[in-house]
Amino acid sequence: MxxxxxxxxxxxxxxxxxxxxxxxxxxxxxxxxxxxxxxxxxxxxxxxxxxxxxxxxxxxxxxxxxxxxxxVPPARMVIIGAVHISQALAPMARMAGFDVTVIDPRTAFATPERFEDSDLVADWPEDVLKDRPLDYFTALVAVTHDPKIDDYPLISALKTGCFYVGALGSRKTHGRRVERLKEAGLSEQTIGRIAAPIGLPIGAASPAEIAVSVLAQVIEALRTRDLPVRDADEGAAA
Amino acid sequence: MSLSEQADIRDPLMIAEGWMNEGRDLAIATVVETWGSAPRPTGSHLVIDAEGNFEGSVSGGCVEGAVIAEAIEVIESGKPRMLEFGVADETAWRVGLSCGGKIRVYLERLG
Structure with missing residues (x-):
């Protein structure tokens, strides 16, 4: 060589x-x-x-x-929301080989005690993602179901073309989310890329079980994906 | 240390660059083809220096010894080689893959 x-x-x-x-x-x-x-x-x-x-x-x-x-770069997982599910998902995803970051501006949730050994950022996603932008090789998992926190990273992930975009929330919550994202100018097809309800349907009930179903869905997206190939006239899409 | 930095350290090609910067001569082995159940996927690397130090893997430890021995010759000659390993033959004490697969390994000198 x-x-x-x-x-x-x-x-x-x-x-x-x-x-x-x-x-x-x-x-x-x-x-x-x-x-x-x-x-x-x-x-x-x-x-x-x-x-x-x-x-x-x-x-x-x-x-x-x-x-x-x-x-190809190792896959990353960005989790929006330092909630109970994330406490199970972050270590599981790390074990599966993902480079994991947890983001939540609510300092009561984002404490080092609750997220030992995790890369945890207690700040607004719009501020964090400015310095550490999403890319194609990133899975975005939004689990706060608070539009003030989830919407910005969801829109950013869809625009970037993250290989996986998932959002927690009931069908009703997701219905309202779809309306907001349409108002933000995203097409129905683009919004359709969001995995919602999040996770594979395995009847998961506890936070740890939901974490398994989300991680399985992310791995499925990772292993069955088509990598984007940049065309000369398409510009920097990748 | 971040996780990506840890991944950096385990990556044989990152290690190879470090060795090169230290002025060590080295060879890079790459799995270029696999048949059946092979322990490491196509594209996997093993890097070896002239003293026989190595990092990475091309199998689950079955044929690394043989690759390392050949690597030392490749470092001297500079001529790349294609190595093939099949099923282990215990009676003949031949190096091979106990899992029953077959692999082709491309062995080349760096520089």
Whole structure:
């Protein structure tokens, strides 16, 4: 491997950017292709497919054998609301490999005692997300069912294209939420991306059980997703 | 330390960059193809230095020893190799995968 390729790949990983290392298995030459870079011909098509699926593998192109190693950022979970469900969900999600952040401006809820070992921020989501923006590789889980707290991060997650957006609340609560998001200018189709009622239907009752159903739904979204491939004329959508 | 920093530390390619900056010669092994039940997915890395120190994995510990031995030769020659491992044959004491899968590992020198 070319040392420059290694350095660029690690830099892309630190910046949470998706990239593919393309190695020509005939002569060992390699290079890095970022999501959105244009590569012509058969090889370009294969790279696009690999990025979309997130799967590494061998590709035959132009009569040569290439290995395409896809590197996508580790998934993050941002939980809005330091509530009882979050106390179970945060450690479970960490165990499943997610980088977890809990955000809640209500300092009575967001206490270090209630969230030991968690990355907890006692501040308004609009302030926190300014410094730590959401991205495609993030799951947004909103569980306060308080519009003052949940709505901003939900809108932001839908606009960013987070791979999962879920919101807690009864059908009635969600109905009112849909109306507010429409007024905020979001299309019905976009709003339809919100998982509500949140979680897989396993009859979960306790906070820990609801956390399991939410985590299972997030993992389903993560493992069955299509990665966005940036088009040259679409701009910075990824 | 944040969780992403911890992930950084476990990432074999991040470790490889650190070793490179220390001036160590090293090889990178990559799982490029798997058949059947393979312990590590395609794209997994093992990095090895000239003294045989290693980080990461290409199997669940079944064939790492053999890859490390070959890596030392690859570091010397600079010529990449393709290694194949199949089912372990206990009677012949051959290195292999006890799970019954088959893997192809591409082994190359860094730089």
């Amino acid at each position: 070319d040392p420059h390729v290694l350095k660029s790949l690690n830099a892309a990983k630190r910046a949470r950017e998706a990239a593919v290392i393309v190695t020509d298995l005939n002569d060992g030459r390699d290079r890095m292709v970022r999501a959105g870079d244009h590569v012509a011909g058969e090889l370009g098509e294969a790279i696009g497919k690999a990025l979309k699926s997130g799967k590494s593998g061998i590709a035959e192109a132009e009569g040569r054998e290439f290995f395409l190693n896809v590197h």
